[in-house]
Amino acid sequence: MQSSADEAQLLGMLLKMAGAKRTIEVGVFTGYSLLATALALPEDGKVVAIDPDRESYEIGRPFLEKAGVAHKVDFREGKGLEKLDELLAEEAAAGREAAFDFAFVDADKPNYVKYHEQLLQLVRVGGHIVYDNTLWAGTVALPPDTPLSDLDRRFSVAIRDLNSRRAADPRIDVCQLAIADGITICRRLV
Numbered sequence: 001m002q003s004s005a006d007e008a009q010l011l012g013m014l015l016k017m018a019g020a021k022r023t024i025e026v027g028v029f030t031g032y033s034l035l036a037t038a039l040a041l042p043e044d045g046k047v048v049a050i051d052p053d054r055e056s057y058e059i060g061r062p063f064l065e066k067a068g069v070a071h072k073v074d075f076r077e078g079k080g081l082e083k084l085d086e087l088l089a090e091e092a093a094a095g096r097e098a099a100f101d102f103a104f105v106d107a108d109k110p111n112y113v114k115y116h117e118q119l120l121q122l123v124r125v126g127g128h129i130v131y132d133n134t135l136w137a138g139t140v141a142l143p144p145d146t147p148l149s150d151l152d153r154r155f156s157v158a159i160r161d162l163n164s165r166r167a168a169d170p171r172i173d174v175c176q177l178a179i180a181d182g183i184t185i186c187r188r189l190v
Contacts, residue, residue: 002029003106003132004180008036011104011130014185015040018128020101023047024087026080026115027107027132031060037104038069048100049075050083051107080107084118091122098124098188106132110158113165120171120188127188129172134159135182 003011011033015023021042028034028051037047051057054077064070076083091099103119105112112131119129134140139148139156140163148156163184166174172186 003033003036007132007180007183008033010177010179010183012036012040014128014130015102018101020127021045022100022102024084024100024103024119024122025049026084026103026105027051028057028075029053029060029106030056031064033104033106033132034073035060035063035067035069037102038064038072039067041069041072045072047073048087049073050078050080051075052077052079081111081114081118084115084122088118088121098122098127100124101127103127103129104132105130109133109136109155109162112158112162116162116166116186123188125188125190129186129188131162131166131184131186133181134163134176134184135178137181140182 015037023037025034025037025047028049034047034049041047057075064073098121100122101124103123105115123129136156136159139152140160166184166186171190172188174184174186176182176184
């Protein structure tokens with residue numbers, strides 16, 4: 001349930017290339033991708049890390065501390081959609097609009113489409129939104145009548161919907177890579 005090493009390296013490179021300072025991560029688990037993000041951010045960078053499971057985050061927190069990057073992490077326990085709504089309200093109250101440089105999503109797949117709409121309000125024009133698991137073990141390319149577990153069928157349908165919507169979305173440039181279980185990179189245009 002964590003990002004692969006090559007995916008974490010790619011995230012770090014994307015963050016550095018973008019000069020990212022303010023980022024969001026939806027879905028933290030034990031924090032491997034969070035560590036890669038925090039390491040790639042400048043000393044004054046911040047990542048808002050959202051996950052409903054603080055216990056899993058606490059497993060990885062000592063590694064953030066050992067790496068000297070724990071001060072860059074603003075962990076927020078709760079459901080992604082709710083926490084992003086709170087973040088939208090905070091940003092509005094502070095007079096900031098679309099002030100994040102980057103977002104990484106590796107959370108509940110059926111909500112990816114909803115996360116995208118929230119993140120488009122938080123990430124600046126020219127910023128990036130990256131989605132994990134966008135090939136879902138190749139199931140997104142299988143015929144609809146292929147036998148799958150209930151979970152795989154539900155997630156495959158959700159990811160297929162996300163992929164088709166992102167491909168047709170004029171607000172973003174999109175690139176899908178076959179790294180790990182598929183990663184989709186979106187660059188906000190408007």
